[in-house]
Each structure stands twice: as C-alpha cells, then as structure tokens.
Amino acid sequence: MGIIRKTKSVKALLNEFEQTETAISALELVERLRYQMNKSTVYRILERLEDDGIVHSFTGRDGLTWYALYQDGGPLNAQHLNTHPHFQCRECGKTQCLPINIPIPEVEKHNVESVSLLLVGKCEDCVS
Amino acid sequence: MGIIRKTKSVKALLNEFEQTETAISALELVERLRYQMNKSTVYRILERLEDDGIVHSFTGRDGLTWYALYQDGGPLNAQHLNTHPHFQCRECGKTQCLPINIPIPEVEKHNVESVSLLLVGKCEDCVS
DNA sequence: TTTGTTATTGCAACTCAGTTGCAATAAATT
C-alpha cells in the first residue's frame, strides 16, 4: 500500500529526516516527536514510507531498527547484487548509510536475494 | 568470564549444537530444552559460551539472535578484516554460517572494527 | 568423602521495542 495521504504527522516525520544526514532509530523518532504524535503513528508511518521506497530500514548492533532516506530518491536496483553497507559508531552511536557498494560474490547452492551489511567501529569524530 | 563448570545444562546445550550443522536461534534452544532447563539458563549459558569463544552470535532477519559453533574451534583472527557471512533462508528459515570470507574494503574516515553480514535468500532445498 | 566455597540454576517478576483492536478523526474525492 504505502503512503496515500500527506498528513501533518507524515510531514513532521519526513522533516526529521531532512534535518539530518545520518540514519535515525525508530525509538529516537518516537522520542523526538512525542509531543506531536503517538508512538504507534510513528511506527505506522515508517512502515508506509518503507513500503513506498522512500526510506529503508536496517537493524543496528543494539537490535534497534534504524531508518534512513534513500539518497538517490529510490531503492537501488541492484543489478549484480551490490549492497550499500551501514556504519554504526561504537562510541557515539551515530549511524549512517555509506555511499559505497560492496560486491557480494555468488554463493554456491545459495540463491541470495538481499544482503544486510553493518560495519561497526569508530566514526571520524570518535577516533582518538 | 565464561564457562567454568561443565554442568549438566552446559553439556545438554552443547549437545544440541553437535547435532546440527546450522545455526540455532536462542528461542529454538529455549523450546528444545524446555524440559531440561529454565530459559534464563539457556540465555546465560549462551552468553558464557560466547565469552569463551566457543560459539558466536548474530541477528537474523526476524530480529532473533542466532548462535553457531565456531567451525575451526575459535574466533577468526581477522587479519584484513575479512568476515564470514551468515545465510538465512527466506522460506524454511534455515540459518547457517557460510564458510567463506568476504573482504571488506577500507572505508574512508571510518575505523571499521567488526562486520555483520547477513545474506537472505533461498537455500538449496527451497529453490523451486 | 566430607566440607567449604562460589559458580550456576530456577523462579517469577520485570523490561522495553514494537504491535494491535477499535472508536474517533481528518485527508481526499465528488
């Protein structure tokens, strides 16, 4: 299905993504928007935005679900099963899509359809 | 710390891993061993086994935590940040470590320390 | 093999991200 109506809540949520270049966890969005909408609404809008290919989600190292806008306005049409990784800083928690593709080789006897790739380490600001 | 005592529960749990070549989710272990030990015990033993480098864990596409024995008897000492991926079948749910390494290139301005790589698709048995 | 030390376990209650049913509300369409 996906987004059909441009409600006040949808606009507020999209605005949060436009303020930042990093990914945002669902939990963080619930917190930031707590005076503007119910937490169910946050989760439901995220689901619709993802169905519509406006954002995508992935799981962080803490198990939380993170969301980010598609940079180039839509899902990658992965011709050769490339994948873009996500990076999460072990120190400050900053999480982002990396604008690179890491090619995944064919795996014998396995029909690979999608790839989740999370790199964990220290970001530029946290490297001592 | 890790495993210190070889209790009946530890042996029963290790036995489950020796029965299978695939990974097992914590939830599945709780279920299988429900008449032999409490679920807290399952989680606590898994934690100790992981601390001791006997098993390793990763997150499946459903958000569950999966565990598998280290094939070669210990954690990989990843010299060049290679990583071994995990594969989960979208159809039957079978989940396993793939015995291959996928090299991850250096990422500018990011100090990558560890990598989680999950491939999702159809396993040999489920490819129609 | 008995005793002492303390790691391990069972239990029951808890945590907390995320979900759900349903009635009320508000976009979009006519």
Place this chain on the structure above:
DNA sequence: AATTTATTGCAACTGAGTTGCAATAACAAA
C-alpha cells in the same frame, strides 16, 4: 458541503530477552 475511508490516539498487549535472589550443585581442598 457531504461522503468515503485512510489515518490516528489510546490503552492494552506481545514476546524475546533480562534480573534479583534464594536454593543448589560443581569443583577444590583437606
């Protein structure tokens, strides 16, 4: 403006995983 139905708020729920504490059982020492 009236109508349709997607969307929202609310409150209760779900379910994997965690925790505090008292009881139990490995293991070491004697």
